[in-house]
Amino acid sequence: MLRDPAARLRLIVALWVLALLPVLGQLVRLQVLEHPRYKAEAQSLVRRQYALPSPPWGVITDRNGDLLVGNSPVYDVGAEVNLIADPAQASATLARILSQPPDKLYASLTPVTTTQRWAWRSLAKNITEDQAARIRELQWNWLTLTPTWDRYYAEGTLAAHTLGFVNEQGLGYGVQAAQLRFLRGETITHYGNVSGNTSPLPEELAGRNPIPHPGTNLRLTLDRTVQAFVEGELATAVQQYHAAGGTILVLDPRSGAILASASLPTYAPSQYAQYAAQGKTDLFPDPAISRPYEPGSVFKIITVAAALDSGRANLDWSYYDSGAIEYGGIIVHNWDGLAYGHQDLEGILAYSLNVGVTTLSTRVVGPEIFYHYVRAFGFGQLTDVELADESPGTVHLLTDWDWADSYLATNAFGQGIAVTPLQMATAAAAIANGGVMMQPHIIAERQYPDGRTVNIPPRPLGRPISAATALTMTELMARAVEREVPQAEVPGYRIAGKTGTAQIPTSGGYDPRDVIASFVGFGPLPNPQVLIFVKLDRPDVPPDMRWGSQTAAPLFSRVAQRLFVLLKIPPTMARESIDNG
Amino acid sequence: MSVLWQKQTHGVPKQTEQANRKVALLFLGGVLTVTLLAAAYLGLVAWNVRLARQVWTMENQLMTMERQNQALMTEVARLSSIPVLQERSVKLGYQPAKTVDFIHLEDTHAP
Numbered sequence: 001m002l003r004d005p006a007a008r009l010r011l012i013v014a015l016w017v018l019a020l021l022p023v024l025g026q027l028v029r030l031q032v033l034e035h036p037r038y039k040a041e042a043q044s045l046v047r048r049q050y051a052l053p054s055p056p057w058g059v060i061t062d063r064n065g066d067l068l069v070g071n072s073p074v075y076d077v078g079a080e081v082n083l084i085a086d087p088a089q090a091s092a093t094l095a096r097i098l099s100q101p102p103d104k105l106y107a108s109l110t111p112v113t114t115t116q117r118w119a120w121r122s123l124a125k126n127i128t129e130d131q132a133a134r135i136r137e138l139q140w141n142w143l144t145l146t147p148t149w150d151r152y153y154a155e156g157t158l159a160a161h162t163l164g165f166v167n168e169q170g171l172g173y174g175v176q177a178a179q180l181r182f183l184r185g186e187t188i189t190h191y192g193n194v195s196g197n198t199s200p201l202p203e204e205l206a207g208r209n210p211i212p213h214p215g216t217n218l219r220l221t222l223d224r225t226v227q228a229f230v231e232g233e234l235a236t237a238v239q240q241y242h243a244a245g246g247t248i249l250v251l252d253p254r255s256g257a258i259l260a261s262a263s264l265p266t267y268a269p270s271q272y273a274q275y276a277a278q279g280k281t282d283l284f285p286d287p288a289i290s291r292p293y294e295p296g297s298v299f300k301i302i303t304v305a306a307a308l309d310s311g312r313a314n315l316d317w318s319y320y321d322s323g324a325i326e327y328g329g330i331i332v333h334n335w336d337g338l339a340y341g342h343q344d345l346e347g348i349l350a351y352s353l354n355v356g357v358t359t360l361s362t363r364v365v366g367p368e369i370f371y372h373y374v375r376a377f378g379f380g381q382l383t384d385v386e387l388a389d390e391s392p393g394t395v396h397l398l399t400d401w402d403w404a405d406s407y408l409a410t411n412a413f414g415q416g417i418a419v420t421p422l423q424m425a426t427a428a429a430a431i432a433n434g435g436v437m438m439q440p441h442i443i444a445e446r447q448y449p450d451g452r453t454v455n456i457p458p459r460p461l462g463r464p465i466s467a468a469t470a471l472t473m474t475e476l477m478a479r480a481v482e483r484e485v486p487q488a489e490v491p492g493y494r495i496a497g498k499t500g501t502a503q504i505p506t507s508g509g510y511d512p513r514d515v516i517a518s519f520v521g522f523g524p525l526p527n528p529q530v531l532i533f534v535k536l537d538r539p540d541v542p543p544d545m546r547w548g549s550q551t552a553a554p555l556f557s558r559v560a561q562r563l564f565v566l567l568k569i570p571p572t573m574a575r576e577s578i579d580n581g
Numbered sequence: 582m583s584v585l586w587q588k589q590t591h592g593v594p595k596q597t598e599q600a601n602r603k604v605a606l607l608f609l610g611g612v613l614t615v616t617l618l619a620a621a622y623l624g625l626v627a628w629n630v631r632l633a634r635q636v637w638t639m640e641n642q643l644m645t646m647e648r649q650n651q652a653l654m655t656e657v658a659r660l661s662s663i664p665v666l667q668e669r670s671v672k673l674g675y676q677p678a679k680t681v682d683f684i685h686l687e688d689t690h691a692p
């Protein structure tokens with residue numbers, strides 16, 4: 001039957017078709033029926049979530065563009081430990097490069113169980129480029145080098161509290177923690193095809209934007225020269241007066257810009273982890289914004305300003321100072337226990353009379369008006385400066401459950417009320433700025449990675465007192481300095497200021513020995529350009545030297561003298577001469 | 582061999598032969614077209630992969646340069662930091678000014 005060629009041909013074709021049918025069937029099974037399963041299996045082998053190399057964080061500069069915080073290129077080292085042939089030899093070699101004990105490395109390089117196919121371990125973080133180069137020379141395929149960044153503090157501990165730090169969990173202090181969302185670069189993670197070492201394949205990157213945006217750069221209002229000088233003067237004063245610590249703030253009262261913020265004791269932000277390991281985390285919060293204190297007599301400027309601005313007292317107002325006044329179940333005495341006879345507002349500030357301001361708050365102004373001004377000057381509220389961990393302080397109000405009448409008396413001279421140095425400086429700056437209180441700020445400009453630059457303009461917070469009251473207060477404060485605090489004067493410049501010597505509250509009363517000495521002043525008059533707040537914690541000097549006028553005021557004078565030169569502010573007489581042509 | 586066998590094996594009517602030739606040419610043309618298209622597609626894929634590789638390499642270079650840039654920036658900052666500047670100034674013999682005097686030039690506003 002197969003003699004017919006056509007039949008033979010049909011037979012061959014049939015055989016071919018029969019032979020191809022299983023192949024075709026398999027193709028249908030693989031490509032159609034089981035296509036989703038095989039596709040998923042294939043993708044599970046090559047598709048992984050991968051992160052593109054992390055971009056640098058935004059850098060931080062001072063107002064003149066000098067770098068304060070930058071980025072150092074570093075590497076993290078890891079190892080696929082199950083691929084290591086000789087852990088002992090490897091740990092000995094790596095120990096020399098990484099400066100780590102060989103025993104510790106050997107423990108890291110030895111797999112715990114042999115059933116693990118892959119076991120990756122981190123060996124070291126933040127190694128330098130030189131160390132990375134030496135590791136590359138080893139050509140060990142089980143070693144992984146991940147490029148990353150470490151924050152670099154160009155000036156060491158300069159402005160440590162202001163700059164702060166951010167840990168790996170994204171928590172921290174200072175401007176870096178407060179501005180983390182701007183500073184941190186964009187981290188790009190995708191789900192896509194990766195190579196054997198989990199880096200994305202070129203064709204995977206071809207369809208995406210593979211360059212993560214770096215962080216936003218910040219230009220601060222700080223001036224590093226002013227900051228360095230202020231820190232040096234503070235360190236000298238703390239040493240000279242054997243103080244436990246201290247704070248100096250320098251503000252431009254016209255804009256609220258913080259030119260310097262120095263506090264002691266301080267720390268090195270680059271080594272925050274070591275401080276944390278040693279339990280020294282109490283060094284991290286910025287005393288200028290996070291540690292409220294009872295301001296003492298410096299607060300008298302608020303009481304006098306409230307009396308003047310409310311119209312309840314004027315320059316002709318006077319009272320008889322008997323050396324003591326009773327209110328709310330307590331008796332208030334003057335700081336020296338003496339009676340000062342007939343006194344006016346100038347006398348109250350010049351002699352820093354507790355009886356005088358208590359008379360004003362309790363018998364002239366009253367609680368509603370007094371606390372209206374306390375709130376208007378920003379006390380008991382956050383200033384919203386761009387720094388992390390700010391405290392609002394403590395102000396007891398009439399409506400509070402723990403209100404006591406005696407608060408009205410003690411608050412008048414800065415007791416029973418807690419404020420931060422920045423709040424006190426901001427309130428005093430309002431007096432210096434003609435009654436307009438400016439938002440204290442530390443950021444002058446944001447420079448976005450796309451090239452946009454956004455200036456942060458000065459922002460008025462409000463007008464707690466009128467311009468006329470501010471002018472009167474300025475004159476009263478200037479005369480107070482000229483009459484009673486010559487230690488605070490600056491040759492060639494007229495300044496206004498107020499001293500403070502505050503007792504330190506303890507459980508059940510006040511510390512009988514230690515005080516906080518402070519001074520807030522501004523100048524040069526009549527157009528103040530700089531406000532300086534000085535605070536010394538627990539100066540350990542003879543009792544007659546612990547007053548703010550003996551410690552903080554001379555420090556203010558030294559700082560102001562130099563700052564006027566650094567900021568190119570001519571002396572009052574020279575300026576008047578220039579202004580008059 | 583019968584005439585019928587010869588006809589069936591070697592003898593093809595002229596009309597049928599022409600039709601077969603057309604089919605064969607068409608098939609050949611189709612194969613050629615598919616081959617050309619496949620070759621073009623492969624070339625395009627290869628070109629795309631090569632470009633992707635170049636982009637990848639350039640991105641790596643960009644990252645390296647970014648790291649060098651940041652390293653140089655920190656080095657410049659270190660060299661111009663206040664402690665280093667102070668040290669260099671002292672070595673050069675500079676001292677902090679003890680007094681600063683402002684001089685008012687009387688004829689500043691003179692035409």
